[in-house]
Amino acid sequence: MKSQIQQWVVIGGLAFALGCYTPSGEPNRAGTGALTGGALGAVTGAIIGGATGDAGAGAVIGGALGAVTGGIIGGAMDQQQREILARQSPQTLQRVEAGQPLTLADIKELAKAGLSDEVIISQIRNSRTVYRLSTAEIIDLKNAGVSERVIDHLINTASNLPAASVAPEPPPPLRVETVVVAPGPGYVWIGGEWVWRGGWVWAPGYWCRPPAPHAVWIGGRWDRHPHGWHHRRGHWRR
Helix, strand or coil: CHHHHHHHHHHHHHHHHHCCECCCCCECHHHHHHHHHHHHHHHHHHHHHHHCCCHHHHHHHHHHHHHHHHHHHHCCCCHHHHHHHHHHCHHHHHHHHHCCCCCHHHHHHHHHCCCCHHHHHHHHHHHCCCCCCCHHHHHHHHHCCCCHHHHHHHHHHHHHCCCCCEECCCCCCCCCCCCCCCCCCCCEEECCEEEECCCEEEECCEEECCCCCCCEEECCEEEEECCEEEEECCEEEC
16 A cells, blocks of 8 residues: 555656646646646545555545646646736736636736736636627737637637527528638638627627638528527537
């Protein structure tokens, strides 16, 4: 049993030393947090499990719980990043800590402060902000040093807009939109549509990068049913 615990301690030390990296070679703080948390959890679980005679089972359980906790911690800003952001843009830090909607200027400040893609995306999710980026805004974000991965996440928040699935009246005719220049190769234009929010509101079209190379966008539509008009959301067909 003692030798098993020693093995888990060695694994924990290696996980902490090596950490995780993104494909581009940048440190993956969320991955490292999960890996380190899992390893340390495994060590603790092995020690606890050793008392009951089952160090292996204790290590597995402790590792799973530690990975979850470590992943959450890894997705947050560390103290140094928080201090940099506090000096650089205290308003942005205040909105992040309050979970308020983040502006595009906030996103640029987060990137300028040196936060990883995982942390920035985590903060965007926490704020529950929805973005509809114009071509000019996408180019401006790129010029400000915001990564393609973060920009793609910003663009795709628009496709996740919650919309009422039932309306009491038919939608107006679709608007004729001016399709602006694509922000880059590989993007697909998602046409605008009417959404019901106590009244018809036009959600304009936007450029989006498909989730797979050959994915095809199937636009949403409103179908008439006995109890009103039901919305069928657009989706990617692979």
